[in-house]
C-alpha cells in the first residue's frame with residue numbers, strides 16, 4: 001500500500017481582462033523571485049526563514065504582492081536553491097571546477113517571466129460545482145474565472161483536492177495544476193493475477209488476451225520524428241518552437257493513451273477479483289533492444305508512466321500489484337514451462353517445441369507474468 005498523490009490539470013478560460021491580470025501577476029511574482037534570488041546569491045543565504053527576514057517587506061511593496069504571494073515567491077526561490085545544491089552534492093553537474101558546474105554556480109538562479117507560481121487556499125479558491133475559481137492577482141482578486149474539466153476530473157477535485165495548486169502558462173493557454181490526496185483503500189486479497197506484458201507493437205497485452213495496440217501512438221511518434229528530420233537543418237526560432245509544441249502534444253497523447261490502458265486493465269482486474277502482475281521495469285532497457293538509443297529512452301519512459309498509472313489506479317481500487325522477474329517471459333511456454341529461444345517463431349507467434357502449445361507471443365508472455373505473480377504473492381504472503 002502506498003500513499004497516492006496525483007495532479008489534476010484544468011484549463012482556465014479567462015476573459016481578455018482576466019488573462020491580462022494573470023499575465024501581469026506571473027510577470028510580477030517572477031520579477032520578485034529574481035530579486036530574492038539575486039539577494040540570496042549576493043549574501044549566500046538560502047534558507048526560507050532568512051530570506052523572508054531580508055526580502056519579504058521589500059518585494060511585497062515593490063512588486064505589489066499579497067502577503068501569501070510574497071511568501072510563496074520566497075519559498076520558490078529557497079526550493080530552487082535547495083534543488084540546485086542537492087544536484088551539486090550528487091555530482092550531477094560534474095566535479096568542482098567543471099564548466100557546467102561553474103555555469104550553474106557563477107550567477108543567481110533566474111526565473112522566466114512566465115514561470116509557474118504556487119497558490120494556496122488563501123489566494124485561490126475553487127467553486128468546483130460551477131467550474132470557476134477566484135484567484136489573487138496583482139490587479140486584485142479575480143472572481144468567477146471559468147475552467148474546463150472532464151467529469152472524472154471534477155469528481156476527483158471535489159473529493160480529494162488538497163493543498164497547493166500551480167498557475168501555469170503554456171502554449172498560449174492558462175492552466176491550474178491541482179494536487180489531489182487520495183486515501184488508501186485496503187488491498188483486496190487477490191483471486192489469481194492478471195499478467196501484463198509491455199511492448200512496442202502492443203503497448204500492453206494481458207494474460208486474458210486483451211491487446212492494447214500501440215499503432216496510433218507509434219504513428220504520432222513517427223510523424224514527429226519526420227518533422228524533426230525536416231526542421232533540424234534550419235535552426236530557426238520558429239522551427240524550434242514548432243518542435244517543442246509537437247513534443248508536448250505527443251507527450252499529452254501518450255499520457256492519455258496510458259491512462260486509458262491503465263484504466264481498462266485495472267477495471268478488468270477489479271471486476272474479476274484478481275491482482276495485477278507486471279514485469280519489473282528495471283530490466284526494460286535490456287529487453288527493448290532497438291538500434292536507436294533515443295527510442296529506448298522514449299519507450300522506457302512511456303513504460304514507466306504506464307506502470308505508475310497502473311500503480312495508483314490499482315491502489316485507488318484496492319487491487320494488489322506485484323512486480324515479477326521478466327527474464328525469459330517471451331521464450332518460456334506458459335503451458336508446460338519449457339524454455340527455448342525457438343519457441344518464439346517471430347514477433348507475434350509463439351509455439352512450444354516441447355508440448356505444441358501455440359498462442360500470440362505477447363499473450364503467452366503475459367500468461368507467464370501472471371503465474372509468476374501468483375508464485376510471488378504466495379512467497380511474500382506466506383507468513
Ligand SMILES: [Zn+2]
Pocket residue numbers: 333334335336337338352353354355356357
Ligand atoms: Zn509447452
